[in-house]
Amino acid sequence: MADNWIGIDLGGTNIKAGVVADGGAVLARREVDTQADRGFEHVLARLVQLVSDLLADAGLMRTAVRAIGIGVPGPLSHHRGIVFSAPNMPGWENAPVRDRLSGATGLPVSLENDANAACFGELVAGAGRQMQDIVMLTLGTGVGSGIVLGGRLWRGSYDAAGEIGHTIVVPGGRPCPCGQRGCLERYASASAVGQRAAEAIAAGEESTLAPLGGARGTAEAVTAEAVERAAAQGDALARRIWDETCYYLALACVNIKQTFDPQQVVLAGGLINAGDALMTPVRRHYDGLHWRITPNRMRIDFATLGGNAGLIGAAALARSEFG
Numbered sequence: 001m002a003d004n005w006i007g008i009d010l011g012g013t014n015i016k017a018g019v020v021a022d023g024g025a026v027l028a029r030r031e032v033d034t035q036a037d038r039g040f041e042h043v044l045a046r047l048v049q050l051v052s053d054l055l056a057d058a059g060l061m062r063t064a065v066r067a068i069g070i071g072v073p074g075p076l077s078h079h080r081g082i083v084f085s086a087p088n089m090p091g092w093e094n095a096p097v098r099d100r101l102s103g104a105t106g107l108p109v110s111l112e113n114d115a116n117a118a119c120f121g122e123l124v125a126g127a128g129r130q131m132q133d134i135v136m137l138t139l140g141t142g143v144g145s146g147i148v149l150g151g152r153l154w155r156g157s158y159d160a161a162g163e164i165g166h167t168i169v170v171p172g173g174r175p176c177p178c179g180q181r182g183c184l185e186r187y188a189s190a191s192a193v194g195q196r197a198a199e200a201i202a203a204g205e206e207s208t209l210a211p212l213g214g215a216r217g218t219a220e221a222v223t224a225e226a227v228e229r230a231a232a233q234g235d236a237l238a239r240r241i242w243d244e245t246c247y248y249l250a251l252a253c254v255n256i257k258q259t260f261d262p263q264q265v266v267l268a269g270g271l272i273n274a275g276d277a278l279m280t281p282v283r284r285h286y287d288g289l290h291w292r293i294t295p296n297r298m299r300i301d302f303a304t305l306g307g308n309a310g311l312i313g314a315a316a317l318a319r320s321e322f323g
């Protein structure tokens with residue numbers, strides 16, 4: 001009989017979870033508010049309830065599930081099963097997530113960084129299905145990333161691999177909450193697109209976006225979507241910011257290619273809603289930046305699983321650990 005796994009994608013705003021079959025098919029799925037402001041114990045209780053509800057939805061006994069995989073915004077230790085801290089989730093300092101969730105559900109638990117889990121999800125059931133070596137960049141509030149080499153998630157020696165969003169692309173550049181300056185995510189995340197446009201407007205540059213982000217508006221109103229739309233309509237500032245964003249993404253792709261030589265870079269997250277308006281300039285810049293010594297075979301593709309990548313990947317990682 002085929003085995004089933006529970007995958008959980010825990011975020012600061014909501015929790016997505018599902019019962020996932022061996023092949024990656026999602027048999028039951030639920031999404032609930034995290035209610036992170038109520039602290040670790042409350043969120044843990046919600047996770048335990050979610051597991052019970054999913055089993056009921058799928059009509060499965062607990063014994064029909066082999067293990068739980070959970071992706072959490074890190075930093076964390078997979079090997080120790082501890083989340084060191086989680087952004088926007090108070091009370092998660094040194095939280096023993098793996099053992100507490102396992103104790104409460106009676107199932108083995110595999111704890112993973114959420115971006116790593118999403119990357120593994122795209123490998124087993126999404127854009128990277130035919131691949132062995134892929135790197136994923138998730139372009140949202142920050143730039144999350146995961147690295148899979150030889151079909152296995154690359155965690156690094158100290159559980160901290162795959163922080164490509166915090167590789168430095170501009171020496172001495174924009175300050176990052178991580179403490180460094182010039183990190184990729186300060187230039188290529190969805191948030192950074194809006195922030196950079198708002199800053200340019202505040203500094204006096206003319207733009208059709210000015211009513212959103214100038215003296216009469218708020219910086220938060222200048223979204224990546226608004227910048228992309230204004231760029232498409234010919235706004236010079238928006239075009240420059242959008243093109244720079246694509247340039248930095250292409251630069252990251254060159255660095256990934258030269259470091260790992262993967263078959264594919266998968267782009268995910270809110271920014272990919274721009275579609276060809278993102279992919280075409282990223283590929284053009286990539287081709288312009290990349291060396292000419294050998295042919296360029298690495299693919300750059302969009303993710304295909306959307307909001308299910310994290311839970312499917314978390315389930316698949318549990319399978320690779322406990323299967």
Ligand SMILES: [Zn+2]
Binds near residue numbers: 179183
């Ligand atoms: Zn950083």
